[in-house]
Amino acid sequence: MSAEMTELPPFIIAIPARYGASRLPGKPLRLLGGEPLIRHVVRRAQAAGATEVVVATDDARIAEALTGSGAQVAMTAATHASGSDRLAECAARLGWADDTVVVNLQGDEPFAPAAGIRAVVAALVVAGTPMATLATPIAEAARLFDPNIVKVVCDRSGRALYFSRAPLPWPRDAFAADRARMPDGVPFLRHIGIYAYRAGFLRAYPALPRTPLEQAESLEQLRALEHGYAIAVALSPEGFPPGIDTPEDLARAERKLGIP
Secondary structure: OOHHHOOOOOEEEEEEEOOOOOOOOOHHHOEEOOEEHHHHHHHHHHHOOOOEEEEEEOOHHHHHHOOOOOOEEEEOOOOOOOHHHHHHHHHHHHOOOOOOEEEEOOOOOOOOOHHHHHHHHHHHHHHOOOEEEEEEEOOOHHHHOOOOOOEEEEOOOOEEEEEEOOOOOOOHHHHHHOOOOOOOOOOOEEEEEEEEEEHHHHHHHHHOOOOHHHHHHOOOHHHHHHOOOOEEEEEOOOOOOOOOOOHHHHHHHHHHOOOO
């Protein structure tokens, strides 16, 4: 059965939201349209049909900003290396059953489409892998060579082979001639940083030692691959705007909302 036709199980959306983002400190509380960014993300999660929306945070100010939002708040340690580590503590604290489907929606995705969120749940169910994530085609060379845009290469069954900040794959002959032109027939994919997993795997994740490639690329999903766990990759059914990492991203988001 294809992902598009899959009947979805109940799922929880958990949103990791730490205060001390390096490029945009206090990011979850930055105002977008006069409202904290994290509240926009919570509404996107609620619109996707989650049975429960939980924000896992390390800061009481973020918890306070969510008063009246309808989201549950789980206070977690400030020392976690990744969002998945933070959500693992959340899963343990809240006692989710091992087979519970959990979606990790980044706390900087105020425009995450509901269809995309549901698609990552469907990918997990169809593939039966410990993790699933999304990707979308890259059509511009500038985006391919941007280290802030993570690339993914997959095998023929749609499972991830590798994630990188480098331009992958590398069409040797075409790029030897012209790196500004995207050659035809090469599957360039931007990784979308949304994940689905079963709660049992999520709880086991922090026990996996951090790995050399994870640390070199600063990409948490590489820890799962380096330890031999498969990650299913599905194409997002609609555009998935990039998240907010910098003041410039926040300004672009304001313009998207029609705010000058």
